[in-house]
Amino acid sequence: xxxxxxxxxxxxxxxxxxxxxxxxxxxxxxxxxxxxxxxxxxxxxxxxxxxxxxxxxxxxxxxxxxxxxxxxxxxxxxxxxxxxxxxxxxxxxxxxxxxxxxxxxxxxxxxxxxxxxxxxxxxxxxxxxxxxxxxxxxxxxxxxxxxxxxxxxxxxxxxxxxxxxxxxxxxxxxxxxxxxxxxxxxxxxxxxx
Numbered sequence: 001x002x003x004x005x006x007x008x009x010x011x012x013x014x015x016x017x018x019x020x021x022x023x024x025x026x027x028x029x030x031x032x033x034x035x036x037x038x039x040x041x042x043x044x045x046x047x048x049x050x051x052x053x054x055x056x057x058x059x060x061x062x063x064x065x066x067x068x069x070x071x072x073x074x075x076x077x078x079x080x081x082x083x084x085x086x087x088x089x090x091x092x093x094x095x096x097x098x099x100x101x102x103x104x105x106x107x108x109x110x111x112x113x114x115x116x117x118x119x120x121x122x123x124x125x126x127x128x129x130x131x132x133x134x135x136x137x138x139x140x141x142x143x144x145x146x147x148x149x150x151x152x153x154x155x156x157x158x159x160x161x162x163x164x165x166x167x168x169x170x171x172x173x174x175x176x177x178x179x180x181x182x183x184x185x186x187x188x189x190x191x192x193x
Contacts, residue, residue, distance in 0.1 A: 001053045003084060005091070006042040009123065011073065011081040016054060016151075018072040021047055031154070034127065034161050047071060055080055097124060102175075114179040121172035128165035131158060 003011070009032060021044050028038050050056045055077035058069040073081065082136045098120030105113045135158055138150055150158065 006046040014073045114176045115175035117172045121169045124169035126167045131162045
């Protein structure tokens with residue numbers, strides 16, 4: 001069985017500990033979604049596919065009045081997760097709609113390019129802020145805060161996300177300034193023609 005992008009997320013989440021589909025989605029929303037998203041519509045069918053393939057097993061674990069299935073890696077599932085982790089990445093993809101809009105704005109609505117860059121800068125500031133909140137919620141200095149101890153890989157990835165978004169915000173702000181300056185310099189040239 002070829003591992004889909006969502007399967008890789010699920011196997012990684014279950015390698016840490018057993019989780020329900022809901023718990024996997026919540027963890028995705030607070031961690032990997034900043035660089036590798038997965039929706040409910042992807043997670044639940046993939047859980048069934050992984051279980052059918054023998055890579056995970058589900059156990060009924062009602063919670064309150066709700067039905068719930070908690071999934072765990074099988075021996076074969078752990079082996080596949082470890083094999084995947086041991087190989088070099090096959091996919092490097094950055095999907096950024098703001099960057100895509102900026103790319104095409106020059107030929108569709110050039111006057112809007114600085115605004116698009118500023119919108120993207122604002123978004124990067126928001127994401128960096130959210131990631132800083134996640135970082136603050138971790139008890140990194142042992143001061144008695146929440147009992148969340150991220151592993152070294154997760155913490156490194158969190159710091160990457162913070163620094164990347166802080167850099168992106170500054171870059172997009174500079175780009176907006178340059179685009180505005182370029183538009184201002186081009187405007188008189190058009191009126192003299």
